[in-house]
Amino acid sequence: MNTLQITLLGRHHARGRAMEAFRVLLELAERLRLELIAMAELDTRKDGMSEMFRADAARVLDATADALDAAEPPQRAERALATLQASERALLAGSSGMGLSGHIRALSGQLAAVVRNTNWAGSRGEERAQRAETALPETLRSSSALSTLRANLTPGSVAFRHAVRCAVVLTLAFALSRYFALPHGYWLPMTAAIVLRPDFAATFNFGLLRVVGTVLGLLLTTFVLRLTPDVPWAHLAVMGVLCVAFRYLAVAHYGIAVAALTGTVVVLLSFEGVDPNAAMTDRVLNTALGSGLALLAYLLWPSWERHQARNALSTMLCAYADYLDALVAPADRRTRHEVRTATRTARTNAQASVDRMRAEPGTPAILLELAETLFANGNRLARTAMALESLIDVDEVPQAWTHVGPFIHEAAVALRAQAEALTRTEGIAVPPLLRDHQRGLMASLARSTDRELAEAVERLTDRLTDNVDTIAHVVTRRSVTPA
Structure with a gap:
């Protein structure tokens, strides 16, 4: 883990969508390790189901590692993940989301994120991610240069x-x-x-x-x-x-x-x-x-970026929370466009802050790691939000969205709390019920006649849950970082 951190987080590492996927995988590896330790401590079952679940998790990780080595899509890992999710449903049927059950659900969601980001890692993965994003409208693509330019034509940029x-x-x-x-x-x-x-x-x-x-x-x-x-x-x-x-x-x-x-x-x-x-x-x-x-030109503004980076990242996370809230009702297209533009502006400001801090002498390495990791995970969340918006970017909002909106609002509230904790240099707990509520949402959509929409919602809300949980984990693990 230490060697990998040095490789990915050093000052002269490569950047881009593919490298963001590798950074996310590094963060997920740490979270997986913590979940497995917690499961080992809490496991009191004698029926062998927990051991079977961990064996399924091992097969997912082995298949993921093989896909990374071969720079190929993780198709075998996806099949192993489907088997693991079936084991999860059998293992947790009728159980609450506390204790061992909560860790099993969290581990399942993290493994899904591992498989997803493995597909986007490396130069070939970056090409696959770009092809997948072309299915979205131009204004909902994170790499849209014209939208980014328009968002930054403001004195607030x-x-x-x-x-x-x-x-x-x-x-x-x-x-x-x-x-x-x-x-x-x-x-x-x-x-x-x-x-x-x-x-x-x-x-x-x-x-x-x-x-x-x-x-x-x-x-x-x-x-x-x-x-x-x-x-x-x-x-x-x-x-x-x-x-x-x-x-x-x-x-x-x-x-x-x-x-x-x-x-x-x-x-x-x-x-x-x-x-x-x-x-x-x-x-x-x-x-x-x-x-x-x-x-x-700078005599009237001799500020050090490392004192401003947390505020810029917090503003970016708050802007993402506002964007999620705009999808709850959802708002009309013009309002969503305005909120999305403000989000792009906040993202550009945060990226500029990270770049300036990287160039400053004397920047603490742990602060730079925090900023780059949060920015990478923020990009993940933004792409998830835009994919969610694409589901309602139609003339008539699906009726099933009345079930989805409250969950998105819950994620937005948790994200805003994480942004506030970041500026106070405080830790914050991973939202304990968000994963359970995501599972409950899917249960309520199981009877929906629109199976394509239900499957898309399941995939994207699972991503959103993992995004919010990961950001909370990053903020908490680095809460002692110098401001």
């Missing part, structure tokens, strides 16, 4: 505010370079565009490294050019070394990359007869001005 900040700074930089007729004045807005980041810490870091790297690159390259013969082949050799240094050292340190790139520029200018001393002065002046303009 972090991305929108940064875009405005960039526009103002770049316009000012361009105007200054033209007004003062600065030699190589294009370096001024170019530097401002490169240095300006969505947060103060990253902007300060990049600005400082760019100035220092530029000065060092100019000094070292000028010194090397004076020592080498004044012939083209010698200058080409120096430029080749600098290009190799930029290619292989840029990912290690931004200052080294700037020094190598600056040296390359000096060599190229020397072929045009530009004096290296003049180029050094112009480059340093424009770099210092560009970095200064970028830093000036």
